[in-house]
Amino acid sequence: MSGAPGPRPTLDHIVILVSQDTLQTIPDRLRDVLVVAPGGIHAGGLTSNKLILLADGVYIEFIAFFDGVDPEQRRRHRWGNLKENSIIDWAYTLPHEGGFGAVQQRVADAQAGYTYDDPVAGGRTKPNSTTIRWAVATGRTSDGSPSWPGWMPFWCLDRTPRNLRVPYEEHPEQVHHPCGARGVSSLSLAVPWQHLTPLGKVYDAVHNAPSTVSVYGIERYWHFGVPSESTDGKHAILLSGTDGASGMRLTLQGDGRGRTSLELLPGLLVEVE
Secondary structure (H helix, E strand, C coil): CCCCCCCCCEEEEEEEEHHHHHHHHHHCCCCCCCCCCCEECCCCCCCCEEEEECCCCCCCEEEEEHHHHHHHHHHHHHCCCCCCCCEEEEEECCCCCCHHHHHHHHHHHHHCEECCCCCCCEEEEECCEEEEEEECCEEEEEEECCCCECCEEEEEEECCHHHHHHHCCCCCCHCCCCCCCCEEECCCCEEEHHHHHHHHHHHHHHHHHCCHHHHHHHEEEEEEECCCCCCCCEEEEEEECCCCEEEEEEECCCCCCCCEEEEEEECCCEEEE
């Protein structure tokens, strides 16, 4: 990698797709293990969400398409054709949007077949009339197609203070979870073997550092930061190849109570360490 190291990418949030019915019932389903914070309706009116705010500042977003949305509109959406009850995507952020240009350039210079689009403005107005602004940047392949969600991070870059968008310090009652979860320790990504090497180059460029090989030589990993600047947990993105379907596994940082896993949804297990 070339140039000054720059800020370490910060893990912003992890996206889980669910049905609208599941979204409404998830606070009751998880009440004994996790506090589910109310979310809202996204611009455009296609989706709504609920959140799990973690003490390290990262959050888990449950997102659902409204029943009855135009099927063609859903099909065109980045997440419209993905499997429900699964982790589908994840976002990095930076302390300042100005640092994203260097990330874009490094990824382009890696010549791995992927680039990042320029950030696209987004925002919403809170019930108290506070305006929140941000920008989102997603990946693209060399033929101009959007990169497959989750294979490389998208970017959520704040144009107003992040604590307006993610009030994890403002509402401490929402980050004290019955299961003891305090943050994200790692996110493991499995991609088809033929994509492993080029995506590894993208991750080297994103982190401006080469990967480390895991002790068994199965995975490569890179370290991220978290908004609270906590040092608890591995704080690692792990990348490996697979002969089957691609997918993601989430590991939370616990408080040592002994719980080793949570079933967030039927078939969706989250590890705790």
